[in-house]
Amino acid sequence: MNIDHLLQTIPADAVYGLVGLVVGIESLGIPLPGEVVLVAASVLSSRGGSxxxxxxxxxxAILGAVIGDSIGYAIGRRYGDRLFRLLARRFPRHVNDDVVAYAEHVFQRYGVLAVFFGRFVALLRIFAGPLSGMLRLSYPKFLAANVLGAICWAGGTTYAVYYAGRAAEAYLKNFSYAGLALAVILGILASTVLRRRLERNVEAFAASRRAEKDNPSTAPA
Structure with a gap:
């Protein structure tokens, strides 16, 4: 059963709760497809009669993101590295030493800005709460960036997809399937480009760390 079919078979209030739950669990640090569920629900809401x-x-989605990140912050603050070791054992494809080190570098360098902008990047979205807690970022500042990021990401994604769907239904008519297919393809391409760029950044950072470890004299003073 695909996500689209699943969302059509449950009541509206349950869909809202499911979207919030999946986004919230993803924000705890568990790699679930929060963005996919959000987009699928938004597409369904744009259909006539929905x-x-x-x-x-x-x-x-906003409530799920804020609450999930806050719980992730508390867990990261209390358990720190142990949490990421556990996640690495459970989800080795998504969480490993190189990925965690890169995410930690980003959050140490940019602080609360990484919390805000990280909401738009799948990798950083997963790590935002736990890493912020582990690095002891100020919770009031974290919460402010978390709320703003959640509103911009969840609200922006929902309404962008909704109005795009309504426009396709109202204006494309016979060409709606082609238009929607094109939109999906463009979305996949953009996501793929972003993911590969992030993977290259992780690989480059990991290579730099290994070089510094092998040659300590080359490390910056």
């Missing part, structure tokens, strides 16, 4: 509203979806 009981779903973009407002309910956006609110559910």
């Amino acid at each position: 009981q779903l509203t973009p407002h309910g979806i956006a609110i559910g």
Whole structure:
């Protein structure tokens, strides 16, 4: 059963709760497809006759993101490295020493800005809460960046997808499938480019760390 079919078989309030739950669990540091569920629900809300509203979806996702990140912050602050060792054993494809080291470098360098902008990047979205807690970022500052990032990411994604879907339904008509297919392809391409760029950044940072470890004299003073 795919996500689209699943979302059509449950009541609207349950969909809002499901979106918030998946986004919240992802924000705890567990690699779930929060963005995929958010986009799928937003597409369904744009269809004529749908009981779903973009407002309910956006609110559910925002609450899930804020609450999930806050719980992740508390867990990261209390358990720190032990949390990431556990995640690495459970999800080795998504969490490993190189990825965690790169994410930690980004958060140490940019602080709360990484919390805000990290909401738009899958890798950093997963690590934002736990890493911020582990690095002892100020919680009030973290919370402010977390709320703003959640509103911009969840709200922006929901309404962008909703209005794009409505436009396709209203104006494309016979060409709607082609238009939607093109939008999906463009979205996949953009996501792939971003993911590969991030993977290259992780690989470059990991190579730099190994070089410094092998040749300590080359490390910056």
